[in-house]
Amino acid sequence: AQKITQTQPGMFVQEKEAVTLDCTYDTSDPSYGLFWYKQPSSGEMIFLIYQGSYDQQNATEGRYSLNFQKARKSANLVISASQLGDSAMYFCAMRGTGGYQKVTFGTGTKLQVIP
Amino acid sequence: GAGVSQSPRYKVAKRGQDVALRCDPISGHVSLFWYQQALGQGPEFLTYFQNEAQLDKSGLPSDRFFAERPEGSVSTLKIQRTQQEDSAVYLCASRGGLAGGDEQFFGPGTRLTVL
Numbered sequence: 001a002q003k004i005t006q007t008q009p010g011m012f013v014q015e016k017e018a019v020t021l022d023c024t025y026d027t028s029d030p031s032y033g034l035f036w037y038k039q040p041s042s043g044e045m046i047f048l049i050y051q052g053s054y055d056q057q058n059a060t061e062g063r064y065s066l067n068f069q070k071a072r073k074s075a076n077l078v079i080s081a082s083q084l085g086d087s088a089m090y091f092c093a094m095r096g097t098g099g100y101q102k103v104t105f106g107t108g109t110k111l112q113v114i115p
Numbered sequence: 116g117a118g119v120s121q122s123p124r125y126k127v128a129k130r131g132q133d134v135a136l137r138c139d140p141i142s143g144h145v146s147l148f149w150y151q152q153a154l155g156q157g158p159e160f161l162t163y164f165q166n167e168a169q170l171d172k173s174g175l176p177s178d179r180f181f182a183e184r185p186e187g188s189v190s191t192l193k194i195q196r197t198q199q200e201d202s203a204v205y206l207c208a209s210r211g212g213l214a215g216g217d218e219q220f221f222g223p224g225t226r227l228t229v230l
Contacts, residue, residue, distance in 0.1 A: 044224070091158075
């Protein structure tokens with residue numbers, strides 16, 4: 001069974017500052033993938049970044065980077081130079097490698113960027 | 116269109132009514148997923164299709180929920196005799212391949228409110 005834990009229900013960050021959103025996971029799969037999605041108030045789920053469990057380097061996509069610490073089973077999202085448009089819900093998610101790779105989501109963190 | 120589309124975007128049903136929610140995945144995408152997202156929660160897996168085959172329906176909460184994808188493209192999620200606890204956003208996602216690392220692309224969701 002897979003489990004994703006996001007312990008921060010809400011976060012505030014000043015515009016232009018960096019922010020870290022926490023995510024820990026639990027799985028018995030030897031190989032897995034970790035994702036972060038952004039969900040604005042409009043409701044759509046927007047893919048941000050992906051990290052494979054065997055990837056040697058931490059994933060980066062523009063202002064987003066994933067701080068992957070395999071031994072600690074954590075996959076924190078770092079957003080640099082926050083913008084007002086970053087205000088949204090952020091979900092950490094995991095997919096195993098067996099079968100069709102069902103995705104399990106955490107409960108989310110609501111990020112609010114303050115001008 | 117280029118993305119996943121869902122219709123209707125909003126649905127209000129009286130308790131006991133049947134509803135049908137439609138998902139148009141990205142053309143050519145093999146995998147299709149349905150998720151249920153309750154208010155303030157992360158998406159919860161409902162069911163998975165690989166082409167027209169429903170390979171996993173373990174997340175469907177009761178036998179009132181039924182999904183189909185008869186021609187391997189458009190999918191319909193049907194809820195019979197709706198109950199208030201069915202009120203949620205229903206998200207559809209599609210993925211092109213079966214390999215690890217392929218992201219799921221989400222539709223905008225259908226917000227179902229059962230009165």
